[in-house]
Amino acid sequence: MHEQSISQMLDALDRKEYSCEELITHHVDRIHQLDEQLNTFITHTAEQAVTRARVLDTARAKGEAPPLAGIPIAHKDIFCTEGVKTSAGSHMLDNFTSPYDATVVEKLQAVGAISLGKTNMDEFAMGSSNENSYYGAVKNPWSETAVPGGSSGGSAAAVAARLCAAATGTDTGGSIRQPASMCGITGLKPTYGRVSRWGMIAYASSLDQAGTLTRSAEDAAILLNVMAGYDPKDSTSLFMDVPDYTQALNKPIDGLRIGVCQEYFGQGLDPDIESGIQLALKMFESAGAVISDVTIPASQHAIPAYYVIAPAEASANLSRYDGVRFGYRCESPADLADLYQRSRNEGFGTEVKQRIMVGSFALSAGYYDAYYRKAQQIRRLIKDDFLAAFKKVDLIIGPTTPTPAFKIGEKSEDQISMYLQDIYTITSNLAGLPAGSFPVGFSQGLPFGVQIIGNYLDEARILNLAHRLQLETDWHKMSPEEFS
Ligand code: GLN
DSSP states (O other): OTTSOHHHHHHHHHTTSSOHHHHHHHHHHHHHHHHHHHOOEEEEOHHHHHHHHHHHHHHHHTTOOOTTTTOEEEEETTBOBTTBBOOTTOGGGTTOBOSSOOHHHHHHHHTTOEEEEEEOOSGGGOOSSSTTOTTOOOOBTTBTTBOOOSSSHHHHHHHHTTSSSEEEEEOSSSTTHHHHHHHTSEEEEOOTTSBOOTTBOOSSTTTOOEEEEESSHHHHHHHHHHHBSOOTTOTTSOOSOOOOTTTTTTOOOTTOEEEEEGGGSSTTOOHHHHHHHHHHHHHHHHTTOEEEEEOOGGGGGHHHHHHHHHHHHHHHHGGGOSSSSSSOOOSSOSSHHHHHHHHHHHHSOHHHHHHHHHHHHHHSTTTTIIIIIHHHHHHHHHHHHHHHHHHHOSEEEEESSSSSOOBTTSSTTOHHHHHGGGTTTHHHHHHTOOEEEEEEEEETTEEEEEEEEESTTOHHHHHHHHHHHHHHOOGGGOOOGGGO
16 A cells, blocks of 8 residues: 555545545554654654544545545644644644644645644754754664755655655755655655645745655645645745646657756766666657756855855744743743743753754844845855856756665765755745756655746746656656565
């Protein structure tokens, strides 16, 4: 069962090959047997999941099952879930039980998807390796000495190890695409505003976007159909119709104009990744796509701009964790200042504290113009470069990450080389564009993906091209031996 895609599971449920309860119990058992070694979950909700499966089986027997009834999923622990601990990977929220559901959680629940639990993540989504979690590092199912990528590392590793059919994630600078690439699965970050951020614990609000971690582009389309759409509770969500993303999957790609981003093929790119992407391009070309070069010159400034803007927004967002209203509170504070200081000092991890300090510094009077304003100007230039490129091409292609998954501990002392892992992903967050990562090969036994970036609201076109790739290759069907 666990090797099936969402649509195969739905077919099997319809044909009564198994019940929702059997499907859920099977995945719950796998989690019990296999997750101790991977550490992909922070919280299990097995009992609630089985109870819900029984309810959905009854509904199905009456012909009243909602469209995704029984599909086993998991939520990144950044999404608020009513009555269930929501930690954001932080000691600060270790004692926090959300009083309400995030819109994404609510929508998936309404169509019958069943959550098996909350997945591990870098603290407050800050990281590229999932080593910054209060709950310990997640292991990559393809190699237990390797990181799964971050910050949605628990979600990506759980899907790759076939512990659930799909999972939610968030992407502020690459946190869906990067772990998807490193775990050999499909990850899609939609256009900023396409999916509601309500109930998603904020990291950098102008960049954060919820999306999907799945086995295939088809599964991503199925989930995006549910997750996308206007939400009056999120003032930045787009007031626009949502297309049926599954409709465009099989469109022919002849005449599709694909741009190869020149800046993405320079120094530091693993040669196997480069040749994997070239092979995919050849395949697209023989299916009729027209390939040309494009350039995003301002992308060379993307990392410094991102690492000013994201910490600046984080410093404001994380000021709410003061030990007073919710979350961690230190023992016996001497006075109010001591309460604030010790609660924040003991509640936050090192990376989070560093970013709060960098962000506060960048926003302070006297430095605002030199750092924050300049970073916002770079952001505008990156957006303009993309808009110019999208006058010539329909989609842009490049690698997702410069290397396959690195070893646990390898980069934790070297912040710059960790931040450089985001070099190909953060440009689309800065511009607000949709982008996905799709498995396209292996390097040193570890998977990697090709990144496809689309114009605003062009998720359907990204998924169309990715589906074509997945019709012609089997990379997305491969699973790590121990977990197949
Ligand atoms: N690695 C980036 C960071 O640490 C991106 C994280 C994310 O997308 N949430 O900020």
